[in-house]
Each structure stands twice: as C-alpha cells, then as structure tokens.
Amino acid sequence: MAPPPASIPAPCPHLSSYRSSSRNPFRHLRRSLRVRPLGLPSIRLDPLSHPHCPLCPSSSSSSSQSPLNTSSSSRLLACLSCGQVFCPSHASDHPVSSPGHHISVDLLRAELFCCSCSDQVYDSDFDSTVSIAQSPSFPSSSSSASTSSSPPSSKRRRVDFKQWDPNPSHSQLIRTRSTQLHPDPTSSNNPDLHPWGLRGLNNMGNTCFMNSVLQALLHTPPLRNYFLSDRHNRFLCARRSRKKSANGVDMCLVCDLDQIYSAAFSGDRSPFSPAKFLYSWWRLSSDLASYEQQDAHEFFISILDRIHDNLVEDQKISNNNGQGDCCIAHRIFSGILRSDVTCTYCGFTSTTYDPCIDLSLDLDSTHLTRQTARNGEKETKQKHNQNQSGPTTLMRCLEKFTRPERLDNEQKFYCQKCKERRESLKQMSIRKLPLVLCFHVKRFEHSTIKKTLRKIDSCLQFPFSLDMAAYLSSSVLRSRYGNRLLPVVENGTTEASISSGASSEFEIFAVVTHSGRLDAGHYVTYLRINNSWFKCDDAWVIKVEDSIVRESQAYMLFYVQKVLCYTAGGNTGTSTGTIEPV
Amino acid sequence: MSTSNDGSLTPRSQHASNCFDDLLDSIIADVASECHRIARLGLDRSLEAEEEELRLSQLSDSTRGAAGGEGSSKHGVDIFGQSHPAVASDIFECMNCGRPIVAGRFAPHLEKCMGKGRNARAKATRSTTVTRSRHSRGSPVSVYAPYSTSAQRAPNGTAGGVSEDPSDYNIEEQ
Numbered sequence: 001m002a003p004p005p006a007s008i009p010a011p012c013p014h015l016s017s018y019r020s021s022s023r024n025p026f027r028h029l030r031r032s033l034r035v036r037p038l039g040l041p042s043i044r045l046d047p048l049s050h051p052h053c054p055l056c057p058s059s060s061s062s063s064s065q066s067p068l069n070t071s072s073s074s075r076l077l078a079c080l081s082c083g084q085v086f087c088p089s090h091a092s093d094h095p096v097s098s099p100g101h102h103i104s105v106d107l108l109r110a111e112l113f114c115c116s117c118s119d120q121v122y123d124s125d126f127d128s129t130v131s132i133a134q135s136p137s138f139p140s141s142s143s144s145a146s147t148s149s150s151p152p153s154s155k156r157r158r159v160d161f162k163q164w165d166p167n168p169s170h171s172q173l174i175r176t177r178s179t180q181l182h183p184d185p186t187s188s189n190n191p192d193l194h195p196w197g198l199r200g201l202n203n204m205g206n207t208c209f210m211n212s213v214l215q216a217l218l219h220t221p222p223l224r225n226y227f228l229s230d231r232h233n234r235f236l237c238a239r240r241s242r243k244k245s246a247n248g249v250d251m252c253l254v255c256d257l258d259q260i261y262s263a264a265f266s267g268d269r270s271p272f273s274p275a276k277f278l279y280s281w282w283r284l285s286s287d288l289a290s291y292e293q294q295d296a297h298e299f300f301i302s303i304l305d306r307i308h309d310n311l312v313e314d315q316k317i318s319n320n321n322g323q324g325d326c327c328i329a330h331r332i333f334s335g336i337l338r339s340d341v342t343c344t345y346c347g348f349t350s351t352t353y354d355p356c357i358d359l360s361l362d363l364d365s366t367h368l369t370r371q372t373a374r375n376g377e378k379e380t381k382q383k384h385n386q387n388q389s390g391p392t393t394l395m396r397c398l399e400k401f402t403r404p405e406r407l408d409n410e411q412k413f414y415c416q417k418c419k420e421r422r423e424s425l426k427q428m429s430i431r432k433l434p435l436v437l438c439f440h441v442k443r444f445e446h447s448t449i450k451k452t453l454r455k456i457d458s459c460l461q462f463p464f465s466l467d468m469a470a471y472l473s474s475s476v477l478r479s480r481y482g483n484r485l486l487p488v489v490e491n492g493t494t495e496a497s498i499s500s501g502a503s504s505e506f507e508i509f510a511v512v513t514h515s516g517r518l519d520a521g522h523y524v525t526y527l528r529i530n531n532s533w534f535k536c537d538d539a540w541v542i543k544v545e546d547s548i549v550r551e552s553q554a555y556m557l558f559y560v561q562k563v564l565c566y567t568a569g570g571n572t573g574t575s576t577g578t579i580e581p582v
Numbered sequence: 583m584s585t586s587n588d589g590s591l592t593p594r595s596q597h598a599s600n601c602f603d604d605l606l607d608s609i610i611a612d613v614a615s616e617c618h619r620i621a622r623l624g625l626d627r628s629l630e631a632e633e634e635e636l637r638l639s640q641l642s643d644s645t646r647g648a649a650g651g652e653g654s655s656k657h658g659v660d661i662f663g664q665s666h667p668a669v670a671s672d673i674f675e676c677m678n679c680g681r682p683i684v685a686g687r688f689a690p691h692l693e694k695c696m697g698k699g700r701n702a703r704a705k706a707t708r709s710t711t712v713t714r715s716r717h718s719r720g721s722p723v724s725v726y727a728p729y730s731t732s733a734q735r736a737p738n739g740t741a742g743g744v745s746e747d748p749s750d751y752n753i754e755e756q
Contacts, residue, residue, distance in 0.1 A: 007624045075611050108608070109615050120618050194661055202670035205689030269662040273670065273685040279677050279692060395632045463635040467627075484618050539666040550638070 006122055008485060012117045014095075014102035018080065019123070021100075026126045029080075033110065033133035038425075039481050041110040041130050043078065043083070051076050051107060053087035077104040077113050091115040110482075127485040134481055139340055139349035159566045195529040197224065199264045200271035200539035204278060209296040209539055212523035213303065214274060215536040216558050217257075218264050218509035219527050222332045222435050227261040231328070232311075234258040251280045253306045271539035274533035281306065296512055296523050297358075297440045297556055304329040333357040335434035338473045341407070343415035343422045350416070353431055358438035361397040363456050392559065394439065394462040402429050402471045404480070421432055429476035433468055435564070437506055439557040443514065455518045460554050462508070464528070464546075465562075469504040506559035513552040526552065 011019070021027050021492045032042045045051060053076065078085050079094060081101040086094055094115050095102050102116045110130050166174065197218060201211040217223055226232070234255035256277040263272045284306050310325035325331060337356050342349040404427040407413060412421035443456045469475055478484070511526040525536045526549045533549050535542045591599065620626050659665050669686035676683045678695045 009622050075608075106615070111615055111619070120615060120622075122619070122622060178620065198661070200660065200664075200666070200683045202672060204670065204685055205687055207689055248701075269668060270664065271670065271672075273672055273674060273688065275674060275685070275688050275692075276677060278689065282696065306694065391634065393632060461635060463631060465631070467631060479625075483616070483623065483625060485623070488680075534661070539670060541662070542658045543661050546638075 009122060011123065012114050012119075012121055014114050014116050015112070015121050017100075019125075026080075026123070026129045028279060029105065029126075030129055030133060033130060035134050035137055036135070037345065038342065039137040039347060041134055041482070043107045043110055044076060045083065045107070045564075050283070051078070051085045051567050053085060053090055055090040055093065056087055059497045076107045077115075078107055079104045079115075088113070088118075092118060104187060115530065124485045124486070130482070131484045134364040134484075136402075138477075138481070139342075139351050157568055159568050161564075161566055194269075195532075195534075196267075197265045198527070198529070198534060198536075198541050199269055200536065200541050202273040203538040204273060204275060206225045206279065207292045208523040209299050210274065210281075210296045211279065211538050212512045212525040212536070213296050213300045213556075214260060214277075215525040215527060216512055216556070217303075218261065219510060219529065220332065220436055220558065220559050221509070222564075223328065223567070224261065226328050226332075227258050228265060232258050251283050252301070252310050253277070253280050253284060254279045254310050257307070284309075293519070293521070295444075296514070300438070300556065301357070304333060319398070330355075330357065332435045333438060335430060335437070336432040338429045338431040340427045341413050342404075342420060342425045343413065343421045344406075344424055346415060346417050348415050348417035350413070357434070358440050359401070360440040360442055361394075361401060362442050363392060363397065363460060392458060392460050394460060394466070397441075397460070398468075398471050402427065402476050415519055425569055428475060428482070429473040430468065430471050431473045433472070433504060435561055437466075437468070437557075437559040439559075440558070441555055443553070443555055455514075455517060457553065459551065461550065462511075462554055462557055464508050466506045466508070466559055467504055468506060472504060503561065503563045503565075507562050508555075508557065508559050510558040511549060511552065511554050512556040514555040515553055524552075524553070 029043065032043045032045060033041050035041050075088050076085055077088060077091055078099050078102045079098070082098060084094060084098070084101075085107075086104075091104060091113065091116055094104070102114055103121070104113045104115055105111070106113055106120075112121045112123060112126055113119070201214060203211060232254050234252070237252050237255045256274075260272070260274055260277055281303070285302050307329040308327045311329075334355050334357050337354050339352050340349050340355065341351075404425045407426050408423050409423070413424035415422045415424070416419070439462075441460055444453055445456060446453055507528075509528050513524050513526065514521050515524070516522050522537075526544070527534045527536060528549075533544050533546060535544045535548070594651060667686075671682070672685040673682050674685065674688075675681070676688070676691065678692065683691050
C-alpha cells in the first residue's frame with residue numbers, strides 16, 4: 001500500500017537559484033555520500049581531514065589533533081558551492097563573504113541547510129541522490145525457511161466497481177425464490193426506526209463471550225454480506241447432507257452461522273438462542289468445550305479456524321497461495337505482517353512475511369492507571385519517569401508495535417553476512433491490511449510478582465476513524481531510511497507498487513468489552529450502525545451515547561476498510577470481485 | 583555547548599564532560615532534524631487525528647458519572663420495548679438428547695448431556711496450542727492466542743509452556 005504522499009514544500013529563493021545555476025545540482029555529492037550500517041547517510045569530504053569551523057574559537061589546547069578541537073559543535077555544514085566548512089551559528093556569515101553561496105549540507109545527516117534562511121530545506125533531487133546511495137543497504141526480500149517465501153504479490157489488477165443491475169432472469173429469480181420482509185410501518189420493529197439485524201442473543205449459561213463475538217460478526221459488513229447474499233446456503237451445504245458420522249464430520253459451523261444471520265435479519269426482534277451453534281462448536285472444538293466462562297478472543301480465533309476448516313475441506317482447494325483466498329474468514333480478516341531483523345553490526349536485514357488474522361497489542365501496564373470512581377476506590381499509580389500523560393491510546397499501542405526493538409542478548413540473531421550471532425534490531429510492520437482489522441487488547445497478563453494472571457483495567461482510547469498508513473511496511477521502511485522523498489526501492493520494485501491498492505482508512509463498527517474481574521467478568525459488545533451506537537448485552541439491545549463507548553474497557557476492536565477495492569476475479573463465479581462496498 | 587568550567591574539575595573530567603556534551607548535542611540535533619523533516623513534509627498527519635481523539639475522549643471523561651456508568655440495562659426496556667428476565671426463559675429442544683431445555687440453562691445441560699466421552703474428533707489444530715496455556719480453572723483468560731498473530735514480542739504475560747514456534751500459527755502450514 002502506498003505510504004501517505006509526502007508533500008514537497010516550495011523551495012526558498014536561495015534553493016531555487018542554486019538549482020537553476022547548475023544542471024545536475026547534487027550529482028557531485030554522490031561521491032561523498034557514505035552510508036553507515038543501519039542505512040543512515042552522511043557526507044565525507046576527505047577521509048583524512050578533520051572538519052571544523054574556522055570561525056569558532058578552538059579550546060585551550062592548540063594541537064589540532066586534540067579531541068577538544070571539536071568545540072565547533074556537533075553540527076557541521078559544508079557549502080555546496082565552494083566546500084567551505086562551518087557551523088550553523090556561523091553559517092549566515094558565509095553568503096556574505098561568498099555571495100551566492102547559500103546552500104550547504106549537514107555533513108553528519110546529509111540534510112540541506114540554507115544559510116540565508118537559517119533553516120533546513122528539502123529538495124527531491126537531493127533526496128533521490130541520497131536514496132540511490134542508500135539502496136545497497138535496503139533490505140532484500142530474503143526470507144527464512146519457516147514462513148512463506150517472497151512477498152506475496154497481488155498480481156490481480158484493480159477493476160472499477162459496477163453497480164449491480166439485475167437482468168430480467170435475476171429479477172425473476174429473486175421474485176420467485178425469496179420472501180420479502182415487509183416491515184410494519186407502525187410497529188416498533190420498523191427498521192426505519194431500528195437497524196436491520198439488531199437482535200439480542202440469549203445467554204445460555206456463561207455464554208456472553210460467544211454472544212459478544214457473534215454480535216460483532218453479525219455486523220461485520222463483508223461477512224454479513226456474504227451470508228445475506230446466500231454464499232453459504234445451509235440447505236444446500238454438501239457437508240451437512242453427508243450421512244451422520246461418528247466423528248462429527250457432518251457438522252458445519254458455517255451453516256450454523258448462516259442460520260444465525262437469517263435469524264438476526266429476519267425482522268423478529270425477540271432474543272435468539274444460538275443453541276445449535278454452541279452445540280456444533282463444542283462438537284468441533286472439544287478442547288474448548290465446557291460450561292465455563294471462556295475468553296472471547298480465543299473463541300473468535302477458534303471460530304475463524306473452524307470456518308476455514310469447514311470450507312477448505314469442502315472445496316478441496318489448496319490454501320497455500322498466500323493471498324488468504326482459501327475461505328471467507330481469511331479473505332476478510334487475513335492480513336500480512338512483515339518482520340525485519342537487522343544486524344546492528346553490518347546492517348544486513350532479514351525479512352519475513354507472515355499472515356495474521358488479528359493484531360494482539362500490548363497495553364502499557366506500567367502506564368498511569370487510574371481506577372474509575374465507579375469502583376469506589378481511586379488509585380493512582382505513577383511511574384516517576386512516565387513520559388505520557390493520560391491513558392493509553394490505540395495509536396500509541398500501534399506505534400509500540402511497529403517500533404524498532406533491540407533484541408536482547410539471549411535472542412542474538414545469526415547474521416548471514418557476518419556469519420556470527422550479532423545484536424540486532426527487530427521491527428514489525430504491516431505488509432497488507434485485511435479487509436477487517438481486529439485488534440486484540442492484551443488485558444490479561446502474568447504478574448511476575450504474584451505469579452498469577454491479572455487483568456489490566458486501564459482505559460484504552462481508540463479512534464472511530466483510523467488511518468493505518470503510518471504502520472504499513474512502506475511507511476515504516478521509509479521512516480527507517482530517513483523519510484526521504486523517494487520511496488524505498490527493493491529489488492527493483494517499491495513496496496508501494498506491490499499492493500492491492502486499497503486505502504488505509506478504517507472505520508470502527510464493533511467493540512467487545514470486558515468488565516469485572518478475571519474470574520467473574522462480563523462481555524458486552526457495542527455496535528456502530530448508521531453512526532449510532534448500540535449496546536448488545538446478551539438479550540438486551542440498547543442505544544447508547546458515544547461517550548459510553550469511549551469509556552468502556554475495550555478488549556477487541558473491529559475496524560472495516562472505508563473503501564473497498566475490487567480485483568478482477570478468475571471467473572464470475574468467484575467472490576473475489578464481488579464483495580460489495582459498505 | 584557547555585562552557586561551565588568548574589575549576590575543581592580535572593582535565594580528564596573536563597574531556598569527559600565535553601565529550602558528553604558533544605554527544606548530547608548531536609543527539610538533540612538528530613532528533614530535531616528528523617522532526618523538522620517529518621513536519622515539513624507533512625508526514626505527521628496522524629498526530630492530528632490522535633489529538634482529536636484525545637480531545638473527544640477527554641470530553642467524555644467529564645461526562646462520566648453523569649451517565650451513571652454504562653446506562654441502565656437490566657431495569658428498563660430495550661430499544662424494541664422489550665424486557666428480559668435474568669435467566670432466558672425460552673424453551674427449545676436439545677439437539678443431543680431431544681429434551682426440552684430452558685435457554686438460560688442450556689450450556690450446563692449440554693455439557694452434561696454431551697458427557698466426557700463426546701464424539702467430537704480431537705482436533706490437533708492451533709486451538710490446542712491455546713489449551714496448553716489455559717488455566718485449568720477456566721477463568722476467562724487468554725494469555726495470548728499464539729496463532730492470532732505471529733508478531734511475538736518477548737511476551738510479558740506468558741503462561742509456561744506456550745509454544746513460540748512460528749509454524750504453530752502459520753496459517754499457511756502444509
């Protein structure tokens with residue numbers, strides 16, 4: 001996905017005049033650009049010289065070899081026109097003594113500095129010169145053997161969305177084979193008053209974990225559309241029509257889900273009991289089947305796995321094409337993560353790609369936590385060196401997720417170039433965003449002190465609109481190499497071009513919250529439909545204000561892409577190109 | 583640049599002090615240069631979005647308490663005008679044994695009904711990885727679901743024995 005375009009500020013008059021004065025303004029710098037192991041560029045004038053500012057007073061020692069001679073400051077600039085070296089405080093003198101010499105370059109950072117404006121300035125030709133010098137240190141897409149090789153590229157071209165106009169045979173089919181639901185305009189069930197698909201789910205005995213996830217799935221737009229468009233008809237399912245066998249192979253969880261969608265969107269507003277679904281799920285996931293409070297996130301993953309298993313077996317297709325096309329669950333939730341491990345010694349980077357169906361984010365537990373007055377106690381825990389005020393936000397968690405992390409000594413990475421174990425940096429980024437992003441907030445953590453699991457109650461702030469651009473591999477890479485105006489080029493192709501071209505903007509539609517203690521808690525889902533929020537608390541569906549949602553303890557957050565893009569499908573029968581926009 | 587020159591400092595300490603000052607200045611200049619570039623090239627738009635969200639949530643902070651927590655739920659009516667008992671009173675047939683069961687007690691019934699020797703095939707899938715990490719008391723915990731994302735940091739909340747083998751959670755395993 002393309003990183004957010006960097007806008008080039010208009011050049012100052014001095015930069016403009018420098019550019020116009022020479023044909024290839026920055027070419028001569030190429031020879032002087034040196035790139036350090038982690039890819040950061042700098043300028044070396046002469047390997048043997050000791051650059052210093054002649055106008056700065058040198059220190060007490062008169063010897064030029066003395067280290068104290070660097071009193072001229074940490075920042076040295078060199079004039080692009082004559083090569084004179086000076087420090088920023090004496091930079092403004094240079095254009096006076098040498099007229100027309102306005103532009104200089106920061107030796108250590110390879111940034112342009114205008115002596116007359118006394119400001120750092122930017123130029124795309126200069127940046128591309130720097131990028132070219134950096135390119136040998138860009139990661140090649142080598143990958144380890146344990147995961148998928150080479151970045152899965154979406155070779156399918158984008159196609160424009162076409163409104164579906166039913167032809168006469170389609171219209172007839174719909175007329176004869178379906179039942180239109182006629183809402184009674186006078187009843188309180190009128191969908192003009194209440195959105196379709198809103199229906200309470202009965203708690204069948206500690207099943208709020210299941211109800212909360214089901215509510216989120218019921219209103220996941222692509223998944224809802226899949227079922228409502230009859231993509232999996234429970235009356236025609238091949239799996240179900242098989243003879244009942246001992247090992248439960250006839251159970252089709254997807255059919256049971258289809259039944260729940262039908263029930264939720266039927267127009268009947270009395271609470272529904274997803275009993276058959278529970279039964280099937282237990283039959284298929286014997287290890288998780290017990291009458292106990294379960295974890296909603298575990299349940300969510302388990303459901304997606306079961307859907308995958310059911311659909312892949314039935315279709316007998318290979319699920320290893322890296323596109324996540326194997327089943328509807330992966331088509332919707334599967335994204336690709338990129339992991340770069342860089343040797344700090346030589347700069348060699350090893351890149352791996354792994355699919356993921358959600359993102360588990362750490363809550364910063366050392367953060368300021370303030371219990372709400374509701375609990376009757378007010379406890380403020382502050383770290384003396386805390387550098388963030390207020391509660392954690394989702395974006396900070398994402399920043400933490402994509403921050404370069406220094407792997408500690410136990411995890412020394414074997415560098416293929418150095419041929420030994422080195423300290424390394426690891427950085428995660430998102431190579432491909434899924435259609436629906438599910439964030440899992442890790443609220444349950446091991447307390448090292450008490451050797452028990454505890455719940456982190458701190459509030460997580462989350463936006464209703466989310467732009468994931470900054471966490472994409474293209475943005476992260478660009479930032480790693482100094483945010484130059486040209487995108488990072490790997491193996492001849494940019495990260496930006498290997499993408500499905502979808503946008504990175506998301507809108508929230510469901511929040512699964514957990515309240516209470518570890519062993520006695522309750523899950524509730526907030527759904528956002530037509531810009532109103534509804535609280536789904538088992539059988540109860542209530543309209544609530546935005547503020548209630550913002551204050552809740554989010555455990556799982558569901559975001560859907562604002563704009564859906566279409567890729568050309570293999571044939572019209574596949575659903576690749578037919579996911580309808582929200 | 584630091585120019586304080588405490589007369590009692592030895593020349594060696596002075597060297598060290600100057601070195602430190604140089605390093606510190608260099609680091610500050612690095613950060614300033616990077617931030618300047620980010621700001622001038624307009625790459626910090628996400629900051630504005632975040633500030634807006636913080637502002638909105640601070641607004642809701644101030645209205646907290648007035649709303650009385652998460653809104654009345656169990657006492658009034660829902661949006662459809664319905665009221666529901668604490669234990670769901672619908673009755674339907676158990677698909678395992680055929681008996682009529684009250685909805686609100688279906689799960690405990692089903693557990694007994696399906697029994698220990700239930701027919702479900704033991705699936706050696708990703709879910710068993712999670713089971714290994716579950717507490718036997720069945721509290722609503724997930725330390726983390728290892729296969730949900732392969733982005734594993736050094737976890738701060740691992741129960742013992744959870745595998746970090748990437749192949750456990752590689753969706754494309756063959």
